[in-house]
Amino acid sequence: MNCKPIRTEEHKKDLMAVQDSMDALQGKWKISIISSICYYNKRRFSDILNDVIGISNKMLSKELKELEINKLIKRTVLDTQPITVQYELTEHGKSLQTIINNLKDWGIKHRKEIIGNNSETITHTEAENVLVENM
Amino acid sequence: MNCKPIRTEEHKKDLMAVQDSMDALQGKWKISIISSICYYNKRRFSDILNDVIGISNKMLSKELKELEINKLIKRTVLDTQPITVQYELTEHGKSLQTIINNLKDWGIKHRKEIIGNNSETITHTEAENVLVENM
DNA sequence: CAGTATCCAAAGGGATACTG
C-alpha cells in the first residue's frame, strides 16, 4: 500500500509502478489468454480463440498485440500453407506466474470475505474469462 | 498463471479468483484513493479529492462506493455541521498491502524490461494517478 | 461538505464481412 507520505517523488513512482502492473494485466481477456498460452506452452491464434470462451477475433488480436508490446509473449509466424502464428510466453511473461498467484490467493481470500455476509455484492463480472466447457 | 490443464473446474476457479482481485483494484483511480486513505489513516471526501490529482467528484464518489462494496474501506458519517464523511481502510483493505507491494515490485521489474530497448512502448497511462505536486 | 443529476464526447467492444 506504500503508506509513505504522499506528495513525494518516491510515492508517486510507487503508484506508477503498481499502475504499470495493472495496465499490463488489464483487459477483459488478458489473464485467460496468458493462461491458455502458458498451459500449452505454444499456442496458435485460432486455438486461443477456442480456449477463451466468448472472445472475438478482434479482441483477441488487440489484446495479443498489447501483450506482445509489453514483451510478455512472443509471436512467431510459421511458413506453413496457409501461415500459422504461434504465441508463447517470454521469460518476462513467465515471471508473471508469481504475481498472478498472488492475485489468485488474495482473490480467494477476498471472495470469502465478501461472501461472508452477502454473496451478491461481489463485483466479479460473471461469465467472463471462462474457458471452454466442452472438449 | 496456473499452468494446470485448462478446461477444468479448478482452473476456472483460479482464473476467477485472479479476476476478482483485478476487479477490486481496477478503476483509473482506485490505487491512488486507497493510498491516500492509507497514509492519512482517516480521510475525508474533499481531502481525497485534493490528494488525487485530476479525479472528479463523480469518479471519486463512484470508486469509493465500489471500494466500500468490496469491504476494503469503511465509510463513517460524522454529524458535524455541515456533515463530513470519513473513510478508512478495513482490516480486509489493509490486507491489500502485500498484493499492492507485489504489484509494485513486478511493475518496477516490468518497467526496466520495457525501457531496456524502447522506452516508448510502455503502456502506462501517463499523468494518471499522480498526487498533488504543490503542498 | 458530500455527494447526485444531466449533458455529451470519446472509447470500448460485439457482429459480420473481407483479405493475403
Add this chain to the structure above:
DNA sequence: CAGTATCCCTTTGGATACTG
C-alpha cells in the same frame, strides 16, 4: 489461418450545475 475493416450500440468519464 490470422488477422483487418466497418458498422453501430453500449459504456465510460469529464464538465457543470444542483441539493440536503
